[in-house]
Amino acid sequence: MGAYLELTAVGVPTREAASLTGLARASATRAAARARRPDQERAAARPAPANKLTTAERVVVLATLNSDEFIDKPPLQVYAILQGARRIRRDGRDDVSGAAGEHAGP
16 A cells, blocks of 8 residues: 555556556545544444333343244244234333243234
């Protein structure tokens, strides 16, 4: 990359500099642009999503998905079964019972 930058600095066209150094011109141009940018502050931490599960909710979900009843089913199918058994409310949260293994069957 250093040779490419030196060639372009003295006026060699980018296409020729890329050919001489064996670099892809697009990659070299992106790297050169990154090198010219001033150091940017790292992006601020993003806020947690409004629908993020609490630790307790996550434990219940994982326990349900890993239960013998649902271990071989994809999450969408588990959701449909639980919704049919009214163990999941319309807003997607677990019902009060929320325990795995209470499903009576499809």
